[in-house]
Amino acid sequence: MIYTVTVNPSIDYIVQLKELTLGEVNRMDYDNKLPGGKGINVSRILRELGHDSVALGFLGGKTGEIVREALEHDGLKTDFTPIAQDTRINVKIHAQQETEINGRGPHVSDAEVASFKEQLSHLTADDTVIFAGSLAPNLDSGFYFDLIKMIRQQEAQFVIDTTGESLLKTLPEHPLLVKPNNYELADLFHTTFNGLDDIVAAGRKLLTMGAQHVLVSMAGDGGLMITPDKVYRSLAPKGTVINSVGAGDSMIGGFVGTFAATNDPLEAFRYGLACGSATAFSEDLATRAKIDEILPQIEISEYK
Known part of the structure; x- marks a missing residue:
């Protein structure tokens, strides 16, 4: 099985208008709300190709419910770890220029992290885990590296979309x-x-x-x-x-x-x-x- 991990998913609120004028009331021409996150994007492409995957990560609050329901409505398999704080909202403005206002994301507790790690404790050599996207604010890069070592001990494969020293x-x-x-x-x-x-x-x-x-x-x-x-x-x-x-x-x-x-x-x-x-x-x-x-x-x- 392929597992995708989106640690800090979002609702992406997409707004389109011809021109954005700061300091004034602007009226949009179009808006949409989509589940966001790089790992989620990978799962969506896998679904298009007919490959099974399970989307993992952290979801919380009403915004988290919206993300999960949207993914399941689209036929994606999910097994997100529930958390106490709300999943973030990102605003994507398409006007004269593309502008993004991204939320920081929720705090993830030690108990919630432990629950998530338990989900990855039963992998086999037939499994692949894909890590993609930013971390929640209180998690550092060591979070990914601890998981990678655990995954490799189980002989599963991994992919992490990162650059620089982290890569x-x-x-x-x-x-x-x-x-x-x-x-x-x-x-x-x-x-x-x-x-x-x-x-x-x-x-x-x-x-x-x-x-x-x-x-x-x-x-x-x-x-x-x-x-x-x-x-x-x-x-x-x-x-x-x-x-x-x-x-x-x-x-x-x-x-x-x-x-x-x-x-x-x-x-x-x-x-x-x-x-x-x-x-x-x-x-x-x-x-x-x-x-x-x-x-x-x-x-x-x-x-x-």
């Missing part, structure tokens, strides 16, 4: 997938790249440090998958970028879901690219129809 700390535990973009990869090693050969060399370094698969997204230049033996490249499919939010989550969902079903990293790479691009070309996360539309455009070639 480097996970590598000795052999994450199934790491997914930096080319800029994040350069920052990771405090360097600049002068071409694809430099990117490949840095990606291979991540493999030697413990990563099992390395994907490097390069926006309009496509993406790379770096393995110990070979490097594969795909150019970006054609389309108009409408919304980059969730594209990375979609790429993870496409890769992990396909890899879990096929154990074929090349096919997983193809679906990861298609899902990421399909979301970028959509107003919300990609639908299966949009993913299927993009898939024929994904041409993967071996890069020396």
Whole structure:
């Protein structure tokens, strides 16, 4: 089973208006309320692809009930840990510019953390846990690392969507997938790249440090998958970028879901690219129809 973990989920209140004028009353043209969180996004993409997952994390109060009910209404399996404080609300304003006002999120007690950890105490080698998104305000990065060690002791796989030193700390535990973009990869090693050969060399370094698969997204230049033996490249499919939010989550969902079903990293790479691009070309996360539309455009070639 694939488990996604969203520690600090939200209701995303999306507001659209032609122009936002500060200090005046503004009237919106459109609004919507959606369950938010990077792990939740991954679960939504897995559902579109027909892969089972269970969405885990913390939910509390009336806002938490709204998130859970919305996910279950959409057919997602959930097993969130209940907490005393309310799940946060994020406001996403689409006007002349996109503006976000994100809530801090609830305090999670020691007892609530212990209850959550119990949910992950029965994993097997057939399971994969995906950590994505910000932590609740009172939790530090040690929260993820404690869970990762517990997961690996049970021989389950894990993916954590993070960058910088936080990413480097996970590598000795052999994450199934790491997914930096080319800029994040350069920052990771405090360097600049002068071409694809430099990117490949840095990606291979991540493999030697413990990563099992390395994907490097390069926006309009496509993406790379770096393995110990070979490097594969795909150019970006054609389309108009409408919304980059969730594209990375979609790429993870496409890769992990396909890899879990096929154990074929090349096919997983193809679906990861298609899902990421399909979301970028959509107003919300990609639908299966949009993913299927993009898939024929994904041409993967071996890069020396």
